[in-house]
Amino acid sequence: MIRARVGVVGATGLVGTEMLRLLEQRDFPIEELRVYASARSEGRALPFAGGEVTCEVLRDGCFDGLDLVVVDVEDPLALEWAPRAVAAGARVVDNSAAFRMEPEVPLVVAEVNPDDLRVMPRGIASCPNCTTMVLVTALAPLHRAAGIERLVVSTYQSVSGAGQAGIDELDEQWSKRAGDAESLRRGGAIEGVVVPGQVWSKPIAGNVIPLAGSVREGGYTSEEWKLVHETRKILHDPAIAVSGIIVVQLGHAAMPLGMLRMSSGLTSAITSGMSGSMRNAAELSTTFAPAAAAIGAHSSAIGSSTSTITKSRPSNPFSVRTWQVISPPANGSLRPSERADA
Numbered sequence: 001m002i003r004a005r006v007g008v009v010g011a012t013g014l015v016g017t018e019m020l021r022l023l024e025q026r027d028f029p030i031e032e033l034r035v036y037a038s039a040r041s042e043g044r045a046l047p048f049a050g051g052e053v054t055c056e057v058l059r060d061g062c063f064d065g066l067d068l069v070v071v072d073v074e075d076p077l078a079l080e081w082a083p084r085a086v087a088a089g090a091r092v093v094d095n096s097a098a099f100r101m102e103p104e105v106p107l108v109v110a111e112v113n114p115d116d117l118r119v120m121p122r123g124i125a126s127c128p129n130c131t132t133m134v135l136v137t138a139l140a141p142l143h144r145a146a147g148i149e150r151l152v153v154s155t156y157q158s159v160s161g162a163g164q165a166g167i168d169e170l171d172e173q174w175s176k177r178a179g180d181a182e183s184l185r186r187g188g189a190i191e192g193v194v195v196p197g198q199v200w201s202k203p204i205a206g207n208v209i210p211l212a213g214s215v216r217e218g219g220y221t222s223e224e225w226k227l228v229h230e231t232r233k234i235l236h237d238p239a240i241a242v243s244g245i246i247v248v249q250l251g252h253a254a255m256p257l258g259m260l261r262m263s264s265g266l267t268s269a270i271t272s273g274m275s276g277s278m279r280n281a282a283e284l285s286t287t288f289a290p291a292a293a294a295i296g297a298h299s300s301a302i303g304s305s306t307s308t309i310t311k312s313r314p315s316n317p318f319s320v321r322t323w324q325v326i327s328p329p330a331n332g333s334l335r336p337s338e339r340a341d342a
Contacts, residue, residue: 005033006066008034010037010077012055016035034062036062072095076098092125100233101229107127108125109127113140128230131227132230134254135155148261153245177205
């Protein structure tokens with residue numbers, strides 16, 4: 001077996017920590033592992049595969065000799081250092097938004113469009129936004145079978161998108177209100193219940209906040225525009241009409257309502273077109289799979305799929321509910337995120 005020399009940039013952040021855990025859990029064939037973090041973490045030992053690996057800082061020549069570099073940092077750092085990793089001879093998988101919409105950078109979900117990796121003129125492959133990834137995993141079989149004409153999507157993003165600070169704020173607010181169901185039930189009518197947090201301007205515990213990212217063109221947020229553009233690119237169809245609203249909650253979830261271009265293929269796509277990372281309700285031994293059933297499983301679970309009843313259009317509307325929730329490491333050793341915007 002060919003073993004690779006791998007680097008992970010942003011190794012002490014939430015995403016980087018999870019990446020190291022997955023590399024170990026899945027026994028990725030590694031000959032050498034280098035991990036990079038900010039100056040405050042230089043020299044810090046991180047556990048890996050029964051041993052330890054020491055954090056380095058990004059510097060000239062730090063990628064020399066590596067085959068693969070995984071980048072888990074904010075956009076400005078990714079823009080600077082991903083090309084330098086390529087120049088040093090490595091291939092790069094970038095988890096930031098820095099290169100997602102670049103025409104010469106494939107935007108890939110492994111279960112949906114892996115063949116796009118065959119053409120990497122810049123040596124970089126980009127990963128989509130977390131919500132987009134969950135959504136297209138479920139929608140790709142439908143699009144291949146019947147063609148998606150239009151999507152209206154309601155999605156729910158995990159608090160972990162704000163890094164460790166977001167998780168801590170949720171935990172603190174839940175703990176503070178433990179045993180106080182009456183206040184939560186009537187929060188809007190009781191003074192002092194709905195108070196600003198440090199990460200969000202409203203409480204997140206027992207709540208959803210209808211704003212993720214910054215407000216951009218047409219009143220859509222930056223996160224909502226990511227969903228629109230990335231879905232079209234991954235499915236290779238710029239004609240899909242996409243409208244989405246993204247709110248913040250616990251766990252990633254999406255409920256798309258769409259119109260198919262053809263009348264056939266919906267049932268077969270749901271039952272036979274799912275990849276190995278997609279699990280339907282039957283496989284989860286429940287009629288409607290709850291979000292909790294996907295925690296820590298690194299797979300998307302379809303809770304239900306229906307044909308929408310309508311008399312106003314002759315098209316072929318459908319509705320699919322899908323979610324993916326990834327839990328923190330079991331040992332609780334989460335560290336402040338070096339990338340707040342997934």
